[in-house]
Amino acid sequence: MSAAKRHRGQDGAGRASDGDGFVRSYYGEAGPGGRALMDEQRRRLPAFRHRLQLLYAVETHATTIVVGEPGCGKSTQLPQYLHEAGWAAAGKAIACTQPRRVAAAMLAQRVADEMGVELGTAVGYSVRFSDASDAQATRIKYLTDGTLIRECFADPLLSAYSVVMVDEAQDRSIATDMLLALLKKIQRKRRNDLRVVVSSATLDAERFRAFFGEEDSAIVSIAGQLHPVDTHYLAAPCENYLSATVDAVARIHEQEPPGDILAFLPGKDDILAAVSQIEEMAGGDGRLVALPMYAGLPPAEQKAVFDPAARGTRKVVFATSVAETSVTVDGVLYVVDCGLVKQRVLDLATGLDHLVTQPTSKSSARQRAGRAGRTQPGKVYRLYTREAFDSQLFPQHSTPEVCRLPLAPMVLACKALGIDNLVRFDYVQPPPPALLAHALAELAGLGALDAQTGALTPDFGLYLAELPLDPPLGACLLNSVRRFACAREAVAAVAMLSLGESPFVVPGGKRAEALEDRRDFAAQEGDVLTAVNVLVGYQDTPPRARAQWCRAHYLDARLLDQASRISRQLEAHLARIGYSRDALRSSCSGSDASRLQRCLASGLFANAARRDAADGTRYRMVRGGSVVDVHPSSVYFSAETRPEFVVFATAMVTTRAYMQGITAIDPKWLTELAPHYFSVS
DNA sequence: GAGCACTGC
Incomplete structure (x- = not known):
């Protein structure tokens, strides 16, 4: 084993920190026979037939756009072809970016297996909290696009790389778009030797080519491995997409040959309703098993959708758009697509985020249909009419982030x-x-x-x-060191807030106990100070006893572990910025909680709200006057009295505008902390 | 009075 620093933590905690455990060897310890089998498998992938064409395109063009369906081998093979062709010589490496961490880690493991090397040596990956790469040894490196953007901070010309492949570019996330723009700029300004490969789903290829310039780019299409999918539309629009989905699933189960079903619905509520309706309908005969799948589902329950259905039973998975790309359920022969998706959209008039249910794009609909043709010819039932699909109701592409x-x-x-x-x-x-x-x-x-x-x-x-935080939270953190002497609490607060979800779990049947226990942590100053109490309690518990501690207090251990890691990473960042040790140790514990409240207000002042005089439960934004309500997860939801002035971490408009991460404040602070933003009245 | 699509540094 080389001296490669494998799996080193980035969070300054001095221990291996890739505790996610999501990397597993696909092939195990492959013997010589295993390698031969792998080589044979590699040659059977559709990408192999285009190997020379791909290498020629990269050789002769600054940018190559590769179009290929999932499973064609572009993500695993193309970096290897480039490596074999010598693109990783002369001390340079080949980068391949992914929108999601798990994908980066899994692809790296797979390619390391195929090349017969140990992960973290010639093949590695680098994502937040987990770096299995070596600056000298690694020749093929998988990263998230966000990580590569961060690498630009230290190395603006990305001089460590000869080729950067941006995979899943059709994702059109902010990070992917930004990375593509940076790469073009780097190529044009100072590095005409840098090769860019953009890997995309079919329909976006021309947009990327236009962006990189017709003359400097080439498109290579890799024919897919997908099987034909028979598309069915409704003859007339349906009244209710939920019951139409459940009906379609029931009809497939009665009339179609064996094969699992994947049904797309926009959100959790619909999914849980559909699951229970199928359970009632099936009458417990066990021949049709319904399972939910959405990103917020606890990992243990998510795993259930990957288990093959028992003999003689059919599985139906009701899923959000996670199952479109991030999560792949094997063995699906039938797809039911209601044609809707929930998307976050910022409303500039109010400054509030909205979660809107809207028609999918045509690209998404095709992607969903493709999920039925992964192993053999399948069928998709679209719960809308052919005319609707062809109309402008379904845009060609989703709105990019x-x-x-x-x-x-x-x-x-x-x-x-x-x-x-x-x-x-x-x-x-x-x-x-x-x-x-x-x-x-x-x-x-x-x-x-x-x-x-x-x-x-x-x-x-x-x-x-520099900070891996949303700007308002980053501002809270910096201000805690510079102005409010409460760095310890602020680190915990922003780490908990950047989780984006509540650590409290409410187990079915023990709701009352869970809510009662929550009171032990509840701070009258609000959700953020409550969250600080929770994280401090977790960190004060010996690591070995933490799982039990979390169970006893109805807390999600996985989320608290995550918050712990974030807080260590933030401390490392603050130390690197150069703040003194004493400043980083500053604390308002036991003395003056208002320092932390003021600190929070210093970053979140734009999210200030005042209790409505007429309706004592609702709030109005101090600027703009939009009505906002206390989210049911807040400590103030069931409180007898609510503070007159608050700041909140996030607000999302669903059925109402709900604010989360609420902290009580003194209105005087607003004009003190942000005189440019508020006029005194 | 009753709930959040999906990611990432």
């Missing part, structure tokens, strides 16, 4: 990389100017940008860009 989400994190990262003019930046697709303006105003309000020049403030904005 840069056109619908808050852009402050992207703007901050661009500024840190020296891209000053975000309006004229060469985007894959330009965001609406108002969305950009909103982000610039937010960052200026936090003090990250100079309000006049728009430049990153050297002693604040630059640090904010």
